[in-house]
Amino acid sequence: MTDITRRSVQVLASAALGLGLLAAFAGNPDFASSARVDVRSLARNVEAEEDHVTAVELAEWIKDRRPGLRVVDVRPADEFDAYHVPTAENIPLDKLVDTPFRKDETIVLYSGGGAHAAQGWVFLRALGLPHVYFLRDGLTEWLEDVINPVISAAPTDSARNSFARAADLSRYFGGVPRAGEPATVAPLHELSHKSLAKKDSTTGSTAAAVLRIRGRGC
Amino acid sequence: MIAPFNEYGLLSDGAGLWIALVIGLGFGWCLERAGMGSARKLAGQFYLTDLTVFKVMFTAILTAMLGVFWLGWLGVLNIGRVYVPETFILPQLVGGVVFGIGFAAAGLCPGTSCVSAVTGRGDGAMAVLGMFTGIFATGIFFGSLESFYNSTARGQLTLPAVFHVSYGIVVFAIVLVALAGFFIAERLERRAQIRGERPA
Numbered sequence: 017m018t019d020i021t022r023r024s025v026q027v028l029a030s031a032a033l034g035l036g037l038l039a040a041f042a043g044n045p046d047f048a049s050s051a052r053v054d055v056r057s058l059a060r061n062v063e064a065e066e067d068h069v070t071a072v073e074l075a076e077w078i079k080d081r082r083p084g085l086r087v088v089d090v091r092p093a094d095e096f097d098a099y100h101v102p103t104a105e106n107i108p109l110d111k112l113v114d115t116p117f118r119k120d121e122t123i124v125l126y127s128g129g130g131a132h133a134a135q136g137w138v139f140l141r142a143l144g145l146p147h148v149y150f151l152r153d154g155l156t157e158w159l160e161d162v163i164n165p166v167i168s169a170a171p172t173d174s175a176r177n178s179f180a181r182a183a184d185l186s187r188y189f190g191g192v193p194r195a196g197e198p199a200t201v202a203p204l205h206e207l208s209h210k211s212l213a214k215k216d217s218t219t220g221s222t223a224a225a226v227l228r229i230r231g232r233g234c
Numbered sequence: 235m236i237a238p239f240n241e242y243g244l245l246s247d248g249a250g251l252w253i254a255l256v257i258g259l260g261f262g263w264c265l266e267r268a269g270m271g272s273a274r275k276l277a278g279q280f281y282l283t284d285l286t287v288f289k290v291m292f293t294a295i296l297t298a299m300l301g302v303f304w305l306g307w308l309g310v311l312n313i314g315r316v317y318v319p320e321t322f323i324l325p326q327l328v329g330g331v332v333f334g335i336g337f338a339a340a341g342l343c344p345g346t347s348c349v350s351a352v353t354g355r356g357d358g359a360m361a362v363l364g365m366f367t368g369i370f371a372t373g374i375f376f377g378s379l380e381s382f383y384n385s386t387a388r389g390q391l392t393l394p395a396v397f398h399v400s401y402g403i404v405v406f407a408i409v410l411v412a413l414a415g416f417f418i419a420e421r422l423e424r425r426a427q428i429r430g431e432r433p434a
Contacts, residue, residue, distance in 0.1 A: 029413055035300045036409025039402040044394075045306025045313050143312075 053142040067137060068152045071161040072178075074124055075185040078103050084121045084147075088112070090136050091127055091155075101126065101158055102189060112136050117145055126151035126158065163191030262349050271349040273341030273357055280338055283426035285419035287343075292412045303405050323386040336364070 061067045069077075077085050078101070087104040089096050096106040107115050109132055117123055123140060125133040125148065133150035140148045151157055160166075165182035167175065183193035245253070268286065269275050278284025305311040337343050340361040342350055347365060350358025372379065393404045 029416065032296050032300065032409050033413060035304065036406045039300070039303055039307075039409075040406035042303075042307050042402045043400045045303055045311075045401055 053138070058138065058141055061141075067134075067149065069124060069149045071151055071153075071158040072182055072185060074101070074126075074151060074158070075162045075189060077122070077124070079185065079188055082122060084118075086117070086121050086123050088123060088125050088136075089127075090125055090132050095128065099155075101155070109136055109139075113139050113143065119145060120147075121145075122147045122149070124149050124151065127154050129156065130154045162186055162189060164194060165191075166194045261345065262352070265346055265349045266353060270346045271353045271355065271358065273350065273355075276343070276346060277338075277341040281426075282422045283430070285423055288419055289416060292415055296409060296412050299405060299408060303401060318390040318392060321388040321391040322384065323388060325383055325385060336361075340364070 058067075074087070078087065085103075087101055089100050089104045089106050090109045090112060091106070092108055093106055096104075100106070104126075112125075117140065123145065125136045125140070127133040127136075130150065130152050133154060134152075137148050137150045153160075161182060162185055165179060165186050167179040171179065179193070186193045265271065268290065270287065270290075275284055276287055279287050302311060302313065302316070306313040333343075340347065340357065342358060342361045344365055347358050347361035351362045352358075376383070393399075394401050397404070
């Protein structure tokens with residue numbers, strides 16, 4: 017070993033030792049726990065109502081198979097197992113920041129009410145993901161507006177139109193729209209959809225889930 | 235590429251493959267220049283006469299570990315998004331034994347066998363052939379191997395989580411182990427060299 021080689025080996029070994037010793041005092045590396053947030057831009061998003069989607073919009077996105085859509089249920093696993101929005105994946109809030117998302121994905125978060133999903137929205141936006149939304153009233157909104165939409169006794173024209181849209185989606189997701197809506201048979205191409213394959217079984221469990229979730233009062 | 239470049243969408247899968255090709259060629263070139271295409275040099279590790287491979291591997295581990303730790307600490311790299319391979323105790327033990335037998339018998343490991351084959355060595359070509367035969371056979375019999383393949387799963391285990399210490403402590407401990415390893419390796423090599431110069 018030449019002198020120069022020996023000296024560089026010694027320098028590199030000392031550098032490694034120094035960095036290793038410092039590491040022992042540095043503790044843990046940064047696990048995404050200190051992302052930067054542009055609070056002004058987030059506040060503008062919220063003010064312009066660009067932070068959330070309605071349940072009906074989400075239902076349309078799922079039905080249209082919007083490219084890059086990821087529906088994320090941030091509730092605990094047992095609640096997710098009992099009932100969840102079709103196509104949703106279960107990522108509890110504490111795992112959310114460690115989950116890899118791509119910047120080009122559209123991420124929709126929902127929880128039982130709306131608070132946890134909204135908090136998750138802040139985390140993911142802080143991590144620099146641009147297309148993140150949440151359901152403002154959570155699963156309750158999904159169940160009320162998509163699965164079991166209700167129309168008032170004397171609806172206005174616009175209410176009737178939006179109900180028709182919601183009723184269509186409701187049937188697609190195996191729900192039961194209520195009010196003076198004539199019983200119609202879903203078109204065949206819709207019946208062939210995966211979510212409708214188990215329509216009879218899901219309708220029952222959906223109704224039970226609605227009762228459970230309403231009963232919990234969240 | 236498993237590193238966060240893909241996940242953040244900074245690199246497409248195609249670009250990742252091209253970069254892998256460039257890095258792979260560079261890696262192979264360096265291995266060849268360091269004499270790692272020779273089974274004699276690699277086998278020297280098992281006779282404690284030439285511990286180059288050991289030193290190269292530990293240098294790579296130290297460099298990568300210190301880089302990842304400090305980049306993570308400075309907030310440049312989000313370690314939470316770097317993929318940690320899962321632990322499967324039994325299959326990985328068996329895999330390690332199979333790998334070790336192959337390494338000792340051929341005197342070459344996967345990367346160096348490719349380097350050796352490219353430089354025209356027959357033993358290297360046979361090792362590459364054996365490696366691909368093994369991959370092919372595993373693919374064919376995967377159905378019957380699958381339950382074993384997925385057995386004794388322990389998820390993503392890391393040393394800090396197992397020993398309940400901070401990452402920094404583990405980094406420091408591994409630096410100490412590596413430096414001690416280098417020191418011992420150099421002494422063993424020197425002893426082998428002296429013995430070699432003095433014919434028995």
